[in-house]
Amino acid sequence: MTAHDYLSTGCLHGDMLLPDGRTGHDYCQSDMGAAGAKKPAQCKFCQAPCSCECHEEPLLGDARRLAQQARRQLGPVQMVAARLRALHEGRQQ
Known part of the structure; x- marks a missing residue:
């Protein structure tokens, strides 16, 4: 069980185009963030998965x-x- 229901800030912005050309969903799903390497679709503090439907079948x-x-x-x-x-x-x- 995870510590909380996590929604990535990227997914919160959804299909909005970011300065680097990715959408918020693309940013969340990637393994590279603004500050360097990151875990895709995962809280950096407790590893809770992003609850956005863009990650689900x-x-x-x-x-x-x-x-x-x-x-x-x-x-x-x-x-x-x-x-x-x-x-x-x-x-x-």
Whole structure:
């Protein structure tokens, strides 16, 4: 497990053209940064992988988006279930 959800500054800028002619995504994916050698698509402090979809296979990116959407939609359902459980437990006491 990594320390955090890392998004490269390069990927944050996306398809914007940088002064050296690369896009932000190209910069993130390369092994050479502005200050020299770097690990592609990886946090320099904890090695967390860049979370940008430009690094994923298309189907993996789709699966990740669907999982995030399901988690967002499941949140309210879990809250209702917890309230119902609490009400039910209160009636049994």
